[in-house]
Amino acid sequence: MKVLVPIKRVIDYNVKVRVKPDNSDVDLTNVKMAINPFCEIAVEEAVRLKEAGTATEIVAVSIGDKKCQEQLRTALALGADRAIQIETEETLDSLNIAKLLQKIVDEEQPGLVILGKQSIDSDNNQTGQMLAALTGMAQGTFASEVKVDGDKVNVTREVDGGLQTVALNLPAIVTTDLRLNEPRYAKLPDIMKAKRKPLDVKAAGDFGIDLSPRATLLKVAPPAERSAGVVVESVDELVEKLKNEAKVIS
Amino acid sequence: MAILVYVEHDNSELKADTLKTVAAAQAIGGDIDLLVAGHNCQAVVDAAATVSGVNKVLVADNAAYEHQLAENVSALVLELAGDYEHILSTALSVGKNFMPRVAALLDVAQVSDIIGVESADTFVRPIYAGNAIATVQSLDTKKVITVRATAFDAVATDGSAEVVALSNATDAGISAHVSDELTESERPDLGAASVVISGGRGMQNGDNFKLLEGIADKLGAAIGASRAAVDAGFVPNDMQVGQTGKIVAPDLYIAVGISGAIQHLAGMKDSKIIVAINKDPEAPIFQVADYGLVADLFDTLPELESKL
């Protein structure tokens, strides 16, 4: 079974982003970038499926400018067999990302597509579900366990009240939650080997999809700052303040 | 102009956050219909009919919707979509799961997790774990939107809407529910509680969460956790507060043994009053806390419980 893993280049999760003074967007100049943490988990899950003999080939795909090849190389170092970059200078809506991924699904015919549940920049949490809709596949979102069983996959999902397990017909779409696995680190020899693995570049404009934006970003503002409050010296003082000053307990 | 709001429920109870999503729909403006998709969910329908400002409650009570599988629910909403300009759902696990599927089937984008309504086509939403707030104007004719409930005030429940039974029953046949493993708790829902007390890695193990329980009992609080505490297996995943967990905004949030990573802050920094108990005076949580106590939690928690 072939596994397709869409990955996204995003700001490193440790970096606190700043808004540009003209409120047009966030400022990403000289900011450390990385593979979206949920996508890293997706790659790891694919690699484990391959190690278990369930997956036969792992194809990583990223849509973005040339720089996202760095993250594709990371995926190759972690164990993906080959990579596809769909090149575009634009920041595309999740719907357009999903449409491009649909074309790759048509070409590659994977048995499973594993995406992250959410990009930590847009916080959209949409692409996997949209790809599932466009391809007519079943979806197992927010997965904390994935078990392939014949022509089905059982996905345990993190839901509001706890966990839910669903059985999906293959091919299917899975999106990863944080506890699905703990990604490994790429070893130096694997990083060297990754440089020689195939990486195809395709132009986003060549797929015959209307990629025009579906929304206009009017403004990006910093959040309302909370001002640091006071340090209390004792539990007594804390209880007193909560009762009489904040009036949140009685 | 009409708006369809998807009702969040578990077949027996209407989730209170739905009332806040209806408030978001009111801010958009237009006739509001509710959709209840489930099975043997009459109690939910009864509750939905009382939601103030609602025109009709559409009910699809069918085995195909019992577990609100995304494949089936999205097909149902798609069939109804023709009558609506806006389709809204709460950004909880059901809505987050099926709504983007609806959007893609309608060939429109989704606006996720809105915290404000500027006009019928312009919405405010947090990005980058809440470190930036974006105002976006949708260019699509139909708007598919998920709503961050904490940003809106619940509407009243003094209405009496007309209930309309739908005969739709779509089973896409590509997915099936296998089992649920739900956390049983007598405590209020994290999302609904007016007081939340959360423990982090500093709690050291799951047993020590008992130290929070006594306090939670006295305050009628829900108990939450940081990702580190969930990861370490101290507590179940549904207790995780943060960017990728639950978003809460109670009157009082008490963070115990939590450092205050941006991903955690993203889930609680809109709380009215924040208390931090941490032994490290440099912990970033103190930068957002109204009241900080630099102390060892193992001394503090028993004392706090006794003094409440």
Ligand SMILES: Cc1cc2nc3c(=O)[nH]c(=O)nc-3n(C[C@H](O)[C@H](O)[C@H](O)COP(=O)(O)OP(=O)(O)OC[C@H]3O[C@@H](n4cnc5c(N)ncnc54)[C@H](O)[C@@H]3O)c2cc1C
């Ligand atoms: C993609 C992604 C998504 C994430 N999403 C979330 C999310 O939704 N929610 C979330 O919480 N995290 C999330 N995280 C993780 C986040 O980055 C932090 O790792 C996590 O919040 C840290 O949890 P913590 O504060 O409990 O642990 P730590 O950072 O280890 O802090 C423990 C704190 O306890 C204090 N302490 C220790 N012992 C005591 C004691 N005896 N008395 C008092 N204080 C004590 C320490 O001083 C320290 O400040 C995410 C990370 C990633 C990469």
Ligand SMILES: Nc1ncnc2c1ncn2[C@@H]1O[C@H](COP(=O)(O)O)[C@@H](O)[C@H]1O
């Ligand atoms: N530009 C992109 N290239 C490849 N995959 C993407 C891209 N954007 C989003 N994805 C995938 O979709 C997931 C969810 O993203 P989102 O819907 O933007 O929150 C990510 O974790 C990726 O797996």
